Amino acid sequence: MSQNKSVKVVIAGEKRVGKSSLVHRFIHEKFPLKDLYSTVGFDFTVKSIPLENGDIIDVHLFDFGGEPRFQMIFPQYASDCDGLILAFDPSREQTFTALHEWIRVYGREKESINFLVSTKADLGVSISPVDINEFRNQYNIDEYFTTSAITGKNTQELLHRLVIRILAKQKS
Ligand SMILES: Nc1nc2c(ncn2[C@@H]2O[C@H](COP(=O)(O)OP(=O)(O)OP(=O)(O)O)[C@@H](O)[C@H]2O)c(=O)[nH]1
Ligand SMILES: [Mg+2]
Numbered sequence: 001m002s003q004n005k006s007v008k009v010v011i012a013g014e015k016r017v018g019k020s021s022l023v024h025r026f027i028h029e030k031f032p033l034k035d036l037y038s039t040v041g042f043d044f045t046v047k048s049i050p051l052e053n054g055d056i057i058d059v060h061l062f063d064f065g066g067e068p069r070f071q072m073i074f075p076q077y078a079s080d081c082d083g084l085i086l087a088f089d090p091s092r093e094q095t096f097t098a099l100h101e102w103i104r105v106y107g108r109e110k111e112s113i114n115f116l117v118s119t120k121a122d123l124g125v126s127i128s129p130v131d132i133n134e135f136r137n138q139y140n141i142d143e144y145f146t147t148s149a150i151t152g153k154n155t156q157e158l159l160h161r162l163v164i165r166i167l168a169k170q171k172s
Helices: 019-028 068-072 093-097 099-106 129-139 155-171
Strands: 005-012 042-050 056-064 083-088 113-118 143-146
Touching: 005 019, 005 155, 019 042, 019 056, 019 083, 019 155, 042 155, 056 155, 068 099, 083 099, 083 155, 093 099, 113 129, 113 155, 143 155
Parallel strands: 005 056, 005 083, 083 113, 113 143
Antiparallel strands: 042 056
């Protein structure tokens, strides 16, 4: 029996930016009914994604808690990942600024496909495109998405696109 191909994706960013809600959207295609507990360490889930060519890819998702103490375990568990999602909440600008530290700790952005993700688009707040572009250029960010786990904006698109980019990189 043939096995599905798998890729590993890590999700990082400050506390309460909406990482686990995004993952809940990826997996269940809806917003959590109840407020989620803050993630302790990391949560692990798998989402199978069918591609246009008939292949099915198992995405292994590692969703890290945003408390600073989890930055200590982050590099170890992220050391062999194929994709990085860096999430921030544009209604709290410091969560964007803090990504400099998350990516510094990560330290291997040249090896993975890296997406910068703005959450909670339903709140109607955004970070200036100039700041976004500066960050993208500084850190080798492959794509930028604005998302909402409440409305589902760009959530499935983001994951699908990340998988496509990872597979393309592996082939090249
Ligand atoms: N308005 C709005 N609120 C959201 C959205 N996604 C998450 N939230 C809220 O943001 C808060 C934090 O969500 P979580 O998904 O637990 O955040 P997290 O980044 O996993 O937090 P940690 O596990 O503590 O790092 C919760 O109150 C959510 O209901 C969204 O798309 N829109
Ligand atoms: Mg969480």
